[in-house]
Amino acid sequence: MSQPSSSLGKDLVGLESLSAEQILTILNTAEPFKEISERRIKKVPVLRGKTIVNLFFEASTRTRVSFEFAEKRLSADTVNIATSGSSVVKGETLVDTARNLEAMRIDMVVMRHGSSGAAKFLAERIPSNVINAGDGSHEHPTQALLDMLTIRDHYGKIEGLKVCLVGDILHSRVARSNVFGLLALGAEVAVCGPKTLLPRDIAELGVTVFSRVEEAIQWADVLNVLRLQLERMEAGFLPSLREYNQVWGVSSAKLEQAPGDLLILHPGPMNRGVEIDSDVADGPHAMILHQVTNGVAVRMAVLYLLTGGAPDTAEAAKEGAEG
């Protein structure tokens, strides 16, 4: 039987392969789920009886906790595995780890991994649903989805908006997922950062390249400021963090030149005083904590849709009615 074109299929590995319709289905399904987190009792029976493993091979605060809250608020049973306390440190392969989890009859794996392609590799080898919570420098689809939901909350639309990703584009899975998602939804997308931190073929993705933050500020409706991924860098990418801040950092002095409304996003964790100054991060343009709130709703939507939930019955399912 062919699936409706809005359906996501088994896994969420990235936004590159999703249509505008599929992305909008996730964003629209996140809307009714937002309210669950505002309730006094933050729990609905949508995923009752489902078992989810959060398998994190790389450090994470926001993403891991956000997935766990989303799962728990939908009543799934969850287990968290961080590699430092798992058999991976004894040399077990990813597939062996996953097969052993499968043998305990799980339904879904949410995985973060340092290697680009790890989520797809796993998704092709196990029957459970796989959600990519970040794979190397490749994709971080739920982050881009929550970024887009936040932009839509502010501007009421995505289509036609000008969004610039600023900073370390080269190492950023957030940048790649944003580029794919935003272009699919009809935004104009630009990137801005030092040449050493831009992928050489970036313009081929259909984005504009700015060589100065000041130009990006003149142009954009949204700046999504990215963390310098110092842990993924060899020496030689940057002269110094202080110079980086002066040239590429987003400061309130630079923002004063913005011609109109300019929304500031950052996926976190922030290097305050490096890519973003504190007065900007805590200032009136920023919706950084709103992004974090939206992350839970977006992840609830993805969990719901991947486990077979229909977009138009999310509201009823949330109230415990038969969908």
Ligand code: NCD
């Ligand atoms: C991002 C990540 O891990 O890719 N953070 C996140 O998930 N909120 C961005 C980053 O680490 O800079």
